[in-house]
Amino acid sequence: MSDALSDDGSDFNQDDTQEDVMTPAELIAKLEEAWLNEKFSPELLENKSEVVECVMEQLTHMFCHQQESNLQRVKKGDAKASIHRMEIDRIRYVLSSYLRSRLQKIEKYFPHVLEREKSRGEGEPSLLSPEEFAFAKEYYANTESYLKAVALKRMPSNLQTVDMIKAVPEPCLDSFVFLRVKERQENILVEPETEDQREYVVDLDEGSQHLMRYRTIAPLVSSGAVQLI
Amino acid sequence: MQFPPRFEKLYRKTKNKNVTCRKTAHNNVHFCDTALPVDDVVGFSLPSLSVYAAFSAGTICSAVPVGRKFLNTHTKKQTDMDPSEVEFLAEKEMVKIIPNFSLDKVFLIGGDLGPFNPGLPIDVPVWLALNLKQRQKCRIIPPEWMDVEKLEEMRDLERKEDMFTPVPSPYYMELTKLLLNHASDNIPKADEIRTLVKDIWDTRIAKLRLSADSFISQQEAYAKLDNLTLMEINTIRAFLLDTLNCMYKLRSNVQ
Numbered sequence: 001m002s003d004a005l006s007d008d009g010s011d012f013n014q015d016d017t018q019e020d021v022m023t024p025a026e027l028i029a030k031l032e033e034a035w036l037n038e039k040f041s042p043e044l045l046e047n048k049s050e051v052v053e054c055v056m057e058q059l060t061h062m063f064c065h066q067q068e069s070n071l072q073r074v075k076k077g078d079a080k081a082s083i084h085r086m087e088i089d090r091i092r093y094v095l096s097s098y099l100r101s102r103l104q105k106i107e108k109y110f111p112h113v114l115e116r117e118k119s120r121g122e123g124e125p126s127l128l129s130p131e132e133f134a135f136a137k138e139y140y141a142n143t144e145s146y147l148k149a150v151a152l153k154r155m156p157s158n159l160q161t162v163d164m165i166k167a168v169p170e171p172c173l174d175s176f177v178f179l180r181v182k183e184r185q186e187n188i189l190v191e192p193e194t195e196d197q198r199e200y201v202v203d204l205d206e207g208s209q210h211l212m213r214y215r216t217i218a219p220l221v222s223s224g225a226v227q228l229i
Numbered sequence: 230m231q232f233p234p235r236f237e238k239l240y241r242k243t244k245n246k247n248v249t250c251r252k253t254a255h256n257n258v259h260f261c262d263t264a265l266p267v268d269d270v271v272g273f274s275l276p277s278l279s280v281y282a283a284f285s286a287g288t289i290c291s292a293v294p295v296g297r298k299f300l301n302t303h304t305k306k307q308t309d310m311d312p313s314e315v316e317f318l319a320e321k322e323m324v325k326i327i328p329n330f331s332l333d334k335v336f337l338i339g340g341d342l343g344p345f346n347p348g349l350p351i352d353v354p355v356w357l358a359l360n361l362k363q364r365q366k367c368r369i370i371p372p373e374w375m376d377v378e379k380l381e382e383m384r385d386l387e388r389k390e391d392m393f394t395p396v397p398s399p400y401y402m403e404l405t406k407l408l409l410n411h412a413s414d415n416i417p418k419a420d421e422i423r424t425l426v427k428d429i430w431d432t433r434i435a436k437l438r439l440s441a442d443s444f445i446s447q448q449e450a451y452a453k454l455d456n457l458t459l460m461e462i463n464t465i466r467a468f469l470l471d472t473l474n475c476m477y478k479l480r481s482n483v484q
Contacts, residue, residue, distance in 0.1 A: 024338045025338070025339050028338060032318075039308065039310065040308055058338050059338075079330070079332055083335055083342075083357060084337065086357070086360060087337050087339060088338075090317075090356065091339075093317070172474065172478075174474075174477055175470065175477075176469075176473045177470075178466070190451045191450060192450060193449070193450045193477075193480065194448050197450075208453060208455050209453070209454045209462075210451065210452065210453055210454065211451070211452040211454060212450065212451045212452075229462065
């Protein structure tokens with residue numbers, strides 16, 4: 001998996017002709033997809049750390065390259081430098097918005113996130129990056145000590161514990177989301193809203209847009225077959 | 230008119246904006262010919278002078294300026310998308326420009342932009358085109374669909390059909406606004422185009438409102454929305470999704 005995504009930053013000067021290496025343009029497209037998915041999904045999605053790392057690499061490379069060429073050529077470098085800078089700013093915005101929405105979700109659902117991370121199997125992809133994991137644990141510890149210091153230690157001793165998993169609301173997987181289909185899907189079950197309706201199946205055609213519950217299409221979002229919009 | 234400093238700020242903030250008031254005393258107070266029941270939290274446009282008068286009379290106990298900005302920051306959820314973010318996505322579309330400078334190939338992370346030669350048209354992303362135009366380094370050529378006859382046809386088709394018709398471009402609203410704001414001198418009949426696009430937008434939003442209404446009242450669980458652009462979805466997203474989630478929670482708690 002890692003060599004399919006290994007991106008040599010100095011390749012940005014020519015098109016990549018090898019098939020198993022992602023071009024920088026595809027990398028940016030992937031980042032934007034991950035950003036939109038994370039923004040609109042009610043739960044924390046899988047961590048796309050390879051994409052994040054590669055994009056950071058590209059940005060620092062481009063930034064250093066621009067610093068060098070600025071020192072060499074002043075006038076022409078100006079026009080090119082400002083174009084590069086604008087693009088770097090745009091990509092940096094997407095990246096930081098992506099990381100920010102992940103952090104917001106971690107803060108909102110921290111006990112459930114930590115529980116999911118603990119109980120995932122060996123081969124499954126990780127939900128949190130190492131830094132995010134450290135952040136979640138610290139947040140948990142801080143919240144516990146805060147509650148203790150402010151209220152719990154004054155309670156009778158048999159009521160001094162708080163079960164965080166019960167105290168913090170779970171993400172609502174039944175929320176509705178808008179989605180666009182990238183790969184054709186068949187026989188997606190639509191559950192009924194009221195008792196007198198019956199469940200039915202729909203086919204999702206490529207390129208079409210739909211509005212439905214998140215729960216039924218959650219696996220499709222993680223596999224990349226649909227895109228939340 | 231001189232106000233005490235406390236109300237001066239309120240007056241400045243609420244000039245021509247909505248003011249939410251909670252009433253205390255009397256049964257009825259007449260504000261601009263509208264009677265308010267007691268202890269109601271009401272929000273409507275009061276000229277700030279009446280608010281001040283009501284404060285001093287003791288008939289309202291608090292007034293909260295609920296301007297558009299205030300509401301947005303208060304209730305913005307993480308699943309909301311700002312219209313400026315939709316515009317951000319729209320700026321990735323390509324548009325033709327005619328530069329008046331020369332520059333060799335630029336190797337951006339997102340792709341290469343060919344050598345710029347004065348007088349020769351070249352495709353660039355909209356964000357770059359707008360920046361160059363503002364620095365007066367290029368002329369923007371309107372996209373093919375931005376033409377009065379084509380837009381008139383589309384508007385008539387949209388008015389005839391009940392369903393949503395295919396759009397000229399998935400970002401037609403943002404592109405029209407951006408290009409007409411910054412490059413209206415390069416686009417012939419800019420005002421007519423603006424009116425036509427606005428008509429198309431209004432018709433589509435009206436249809437969207439009707440279909441959202443029927444979606445909720447018939448308690449559907451699934452809807453297909455081809456041909457809807459991101460901007461249109463975004464205008465209704467916050468309200469519709471919140472409503473559906475709320476209704477689901479109410480329903481599932483009853484059963």
